[in-house]
Amino acid sequence: MIIRIDPENSETHALFDLLDFRGQRVLEIGSGDARLTWRYAGMAAHVTAIEPFSEGILKAQENLPDELRDRIEFHNTSFEEFAAASKPSVFDVVILSWSL
Amino acid sequence: MVHAGMVHALEEIHRLLKPDGCLIDIHPFIGEFIEVHQGRKITFAEAVPAFNDEDIRQAEDALARVVQRQLFLIERAAPFDFLIYASSVVELRAYFDEANAFDESSRDEMAAAWVLELAPRVEEAMRAAGEGAEVVYHEKAKISRMKPRR
Numbered sequence: 550m551i552i553r554i555d556p557e558n559s560e561t562h563a564l565f566d567l568l569d570f571r572g573q574r575v576l577e578i579g580s581g582d583a584r585l586t587w588r589y590a591g592m593a594a595h596v597t598a599i600e601p602f603s604e605g606i607l608k609a610q611e612n613l614p615d616e617l618r619d620r621i622e623f624h625n626t627s628f629e630e631f632a633a634a635s636k637p638s639v640f641d642v643v644i645l646s647w648s649l
Numbered sequence: 650m651v652h653a654g655m656v657h658a659l660e661e662i663h664r665l666l667k668p669d670g671c672l673i674d675i676h677p678f679i680g681e682f683i684e685v686h687q688g689r690k691i692t693f694a695e696a697v698p699a700f701n702d703e704d705i706r707q708a709e710d711a712l713a714r715v716v717q718r719q720l721f722l723i724e725r726a727a728p729f730d731f732l733i734y735a736s737s738v739v740e741l742r743a744y745f746d747e748a749n750a751f752d753e754s755s756r757d758e759m760a761a762a763w764v765l766e767l768a769p770r771v772e773e774a775m776r777a778a779g780e781g782a783e784v785v786y787h788e789k790a791k792i793s794r795m796k797p798r799r
Contacts, residue, residue, distance in 0.1 A: 552744045553734040553783075560675070560790070563729040567794040568673060576665065578658075585675075629654075632661040643662045645674040647790075649655055649708040 554584065561588045573641040578628050579648025583609035583621075590617050597640075599624045599631050655711035663720045663797050672721060672795040676708050678728060680789035683767050685774040686734070687782045693774035694787075697763050712793070719798050726793040733786040737775075738768045741784050 555561075564585075570592040580586050580598035582605045590596045598621060600606050606625040613621065624631060628648075662672055679702060685693035715721050735741035742764050764771075764786070775782040 551736050552740060555731055556734065557730075557732065559729045560731055560792075563727055563792045564673065564675075566727070567725055567792060568671065578662075628658055628661070632658075632665060635665055637664045638667045640665050641667055641670045643666055643670070643672045645658075645662075645672065645676070647675055647677065649658070649674060649676050649711065 560585065564589065568642065570642070574639070575642045575644060576640045577644040577646050579646045580609065580623070581605040581646070583612065583623075585644075585646050586621065587612075587614070587617075590621055593620070593642075596621045597624065598622070599626055599628060601625070601627045655708060656714055659711060659715045660720065663715070666797045668797065668799055670797060671724070672793075672797070674712065674793045674795065675790060677705060678789040678791045679705055682785075682787040683764060683771060684785040684787050685771060685778055685782055686785050687778040692778045692782070693771065695767060695770075712795075716795075721795040722798055724794045724796050726791060728789060728791050731788045731790045733788075734783045735785075736783055738764060738771050738784055741786060742768075 570589045572594050573592075575589070575593045575596045577586055577596060577598045580600045581602075583598060586596060586598050586609070598609065600609070600623070603625050606623050609623055613623075659672075666672065681697035682694050683697060684691050684695075712721075712723075716723060733741070733744065735744060745764065764784075771784055775784060
């Protein structure tokens with residue numbers, strides 16, 4: 550199957566136009582298979598990616614590049630559960646990734 | 650997310666963000682098309698019926714509500730085009746089927762159904778466009794940067 554998703558990088562350009570990820574602690578909500586996560590994670594200080602559907606998390610973990618292993622953590626959970634267990638004021642950036 | 654869940658989620662995001670942090674929201678905007686592209690030329694385009702408007706309206710409403718309550722300030726927002734290319738209708742349909750496996754919204758499911766309904770006309774347009782033509786799912790989206798207010 551040959552599928553090309555956003556080969557123009559319109560989403561990434563729009564994202565980088567709004568934010569400089571360097572040194573940022575990021576929470577991505579609805580990371581899916583991490584299609585968007587890979588685009589910015591190399592610049593961020595740390596990424597917490599949450600996704601309630603295990604298929605997405607499994608695919609993301611399979612494709613996790615070695616150089617990002619110590620920088621990204623995936624959680625197979627809902628945002629409600631994640632937020633309930635989280636301390637306040639811990640993230641520089643929260644991304645709602647097509648998930649609202 | 651349903652509407653009450655969206656507002657609550659935005660409240661929780663406000664709590665998790667540092668005071669000088671920001672929320673980036675990316676969500677679909679009204680306007681989706683099935684197209685046939687031959688290189689840079691669009692040889693076929695048909696708007697997808699507005700069956701997803703309610704989801705989008707709820708998301709917009711939830712964002713407006715937290716802005717009105719002064720939880721967030723919208724610093725910037727911009728539209729962009731998000732395109733998914735496939736070499737056949739069958740492949741595009743398969744992509745949506747896979748996406749549906751980890752998506753609780755009906756959006757992709759509805760889009761997949763519409764792709765199927767349009768399939769005969771799209772395939773005819775692809776044949777007419779010649780070798781190398783691609784079927785494209787063209788989605789309008791919006792990205793916003795929002796600052797938490799304390």
